Amino acid sequence: MKRVFFNKKGGVGKSSLAVNLAAISAQRGYKTLVIDLDTQCNATQYLLDGKEDVSPNIAEYFEQTITFHIHRKSIRDYVHSTCFDNLFIIPSSPELTFLETKLESRHKIYKLRDSLEEMASVFDRIYIDTAPALNFYSLSALIAADSCVIPIDCDDFSRKALYNITNHLEEIKEDHNTGLKIEGIVANQFIKRALLPKRIIDELKEESYPVFEQTISASVKMRESHQEKKPLIHMAPKHTLTEELSQLFDELEPA
Ligand SMILES: Nc1ncnc2c1ncn2[C@@H]1O[C@H](COP(=O)(O)OP(=O)(O)OP(=O)(O)O)[C@@H](O)[C@H]1O
Numbered sequence: 001m002k003r004v005f006f007n008k009k010g011g012v013g014k015s016s017l018a019v020n021l022a023a024i025s026a027q028r029g030y031k032t033l034v035i036d037l038d039t040q041c042n043a044t045q046y047l048l049d050g051k052e053d054v055s056p057n058i059a060e061y062f063e064q065t066i067t068f069h070i071h072r073k074s075i076r077d078y079v080h081s082t083c084f085d086n087l088f089i090i091p092s093s094p095e096l097t098f099l100e101t102k103l104e105s106r107h108k109i110y111k112l113r114d115s116l117e118e119m120a121s122v123f124d125r126i127y128i129d130t131a132p133a134l135n136f137y138s139l140s141a142l143i144a145a146d147s148c149v150i151p152i153d154c155d156d157f158s159r160k161a162l163y164n165i166t167n168h169l170e171e172i173k174e175d176h177n178t179g180l181k182i183e184g185i186v187a188n189q190f191i192k193r194a195l196l197p198k199r200i201i202d203e204l205k206e207e208s209y210p211v212f213e214q215t216i217s218a219s220v221k222m223r224e225s226h227q228e229k230k231p232l233i234h235m236a237p238k239h240t241l242t243e244e245l246s247q248l249f250d251e252l253e254p255a
């Protein structure tokens with residue numbers, strides 16, 4: 001199962017949700033891989049104790065697809081373990097920026113999909129974090145994935161961005177990945193007492209958007225978890241935010 005977290009809007013919780021749900025997945029016994037495709041390396045720093053510029057990384061993987069090697073490495077050679085059982089990562093690198101045009105001009109858009117097929121026998125679950133843009137890497141991820149989770153932060157700009165994203169996703173489905181499923185929209189940093197977020201969610205549901213029932217509250221614990229470099233399931237297993245994330249995981253993966 002390959003799940004990509006995508007929204008062209010920045011700061012909506014893609015990295016936070018990808019890493020925390022992956023950590024819950026690992027804790028539930030699934031051998032889980034996070035792939036960080038964002039040059040900001042947020043998921044990488046979260047899971048690798050704040051380290052940047054870790055090698056081997058996803059940029060080195062993409063680079064070898066455009067350079068000649070007698071012995072081409074497998075994508076498995078780019079996997080790092082984390083300090084959490086069952087949880088692994090292929091880290092990102094700022095070098096992705098410099099490779100992007102070369103990869104595009106050499107038509108390498110299906111490379112990630114082909115490589116991840118061989119990972120299906122190694123990992124039970126793959127969680128892919130993307131940048132806030134429909135660039136070469138997020139498109140590669142959407143072509144490689146079985147499903148897409150869209151975090152939103154429940155303001156009016158989010159709703160407009162969502163219409164735009166779903167059009168893109170339909171086009172990607174039609175042109176490249178007929179199996180791609182929009183698994184659902186997650187209302188992140190949801191304030192239960194405020195009227196606007198609830199109205200936005202209700203309207204999206206009325207328009208038949210697949211919105212997860214479980215919302216994720218705004219809590220300073222999320223930022224603390226980033227700072228401590230520890231997913232919430234390990235840092236604060238009994239906290240409300242962790243419980244909400246676990247419920248969301250149950251919706252994603254009903255028993
Ligand atoms: N539920 C939450 N409660 C409080 N803060 C949150 C919550 N979710 C995310 N944040 C904070 O919001 C900021 C943006 O979150 P995050 O980096 O996960 O978003 P993103 O969509 O990955 O951003 P980008 O588009 O830049 O990659 C971070 O500082 C994070 O700690």
Ligand SMILES: [Mg+2]
Pocket residue numbers: 014015016038040042129130131
């Ligand atoms: Mg991010």
